[in-house]
Amino acid sequence: MQPPATRTEATRIEATRRLWHYRHPLVIRLAHWINAVALLVLLMSGLQIFNAHPALYWGDRSTFDAPALSITAEAGADGASRGIVQVGPLRLDATGVLGLSKTAGVETERAFPSWATLPANQDLATGRRWHYLFAWAFVLNGLVYLLYGIGTGQLRRRLIPDGDQIRDIGGSVREHMRLRFPEGEEAKRYNVLQKLTYLVVVLLLLPVMVLAGLAMSPGMDAAWPWLTTLFGGRQSARSVHFIAANLLVLFVIVHVLLVLVSGFWNNMRGMVTGWFSLGTVRP
Incomplete structure (x- = not known):
């Protein structure tokens, strides 16, 4: 058996407390989970569409x-x-x-197995319906996120690295390679690698994927023929859309792995309730 704690030890334990930070506002949390569901449906229905003609061209x-x-x-x-x-x-x-x-x-x-497609059986028409429905949900949700982020300043705080973060980008890379992550006050903001990655995803990868998807639509082609020309043809747009989707899947995989190794329950609590633990501190 372990000996009982001394009075000094008990006082030390009682004197420590956990510091909480309200990291994710409600709109950000809702947008995150709507995006997660929409992207999963878009991926699975997109693979169903790809299965109808499993080849890409330029x-x-x-x-x-x-x-x-x-x-x-x-x-x-x-x-x-x-x-x-x-x-x-x-x-x-x-x-x-x-x-x-x-x-x-x-x-x-x-091309892709039944467990990875929506629906599971070969059904191009139903796959398209799911894809188009959730594509609009994804776009509208993204617009709400952008408008809210710009109006409240959240977008700048979450996507634009601060000067001191840019200057120490090498140190941040080394810390990530050692699986060491910010703690205390520094954990109140995203680190420089998070911000730069989210910046590329939100302002480059997602818009390219959406525009390439629109360029494949005959209706959009008739209304905005320049959009198809921008990608060098409808088949090129399809290839760009496929590549962007796969890069997004890679981003999600890395994102989930980092959530796991940097504190799964704390990260999940933050994205469900908004409250993120900065660790234990002394009063």
Whole structure:
């Protein structure tokens, strides 16, 4: 058994308290979770749409004989089907994951497996409906976030690094590589790497993805033909949209990993209730 704490130790324990900081206002929290749901539906329904024609091209036409990327299945030398991912001249066997996967225990030729698409079965029309509905939800939610952020100053505080942060960007990189994260007063604001990453995502990656998506729409093409021209053709816009979506998935993966290693419950509490713990301090 451990010996009971002495009077000095008890006093020390009672004298410490946890310092809280209201880090995320309600509008920011709602926008974050709406974005999370919308992006998940957009990703899964987008993969359903991609499955209808699992190839990407540059330019305005689908050159079926020379795609920039394709995910298909073909018969091997032994007669067995194999899933093949081709990027230019590079060919990779992706059987079981991409190109050829099991659906209800039966091998099925499809670019992305059923568990990754919405709906799970091959249904282009329904996939488009989900995609278009949540695309508008995503855009409107983003506009609310931007207007609120600009009006309250939250956007500047969350996206624009302070001067001292820019000067110490090398130190921030080293601390991240060692999985050491800001504590105390410094944890009240996003660090420089967070701000720069969010700045690129919010002001570059997301707008490019949305514009490329609009450029694929025949209605938008008729109203704003310059938009399709901007991307070098409808097929180029489709490829840019696909690449931007994958970069966004990569961002989300890194974001979730950093949430886990920097304090999962504290980060989740902050994004659910707004309150973020800065650690224990003495009065």
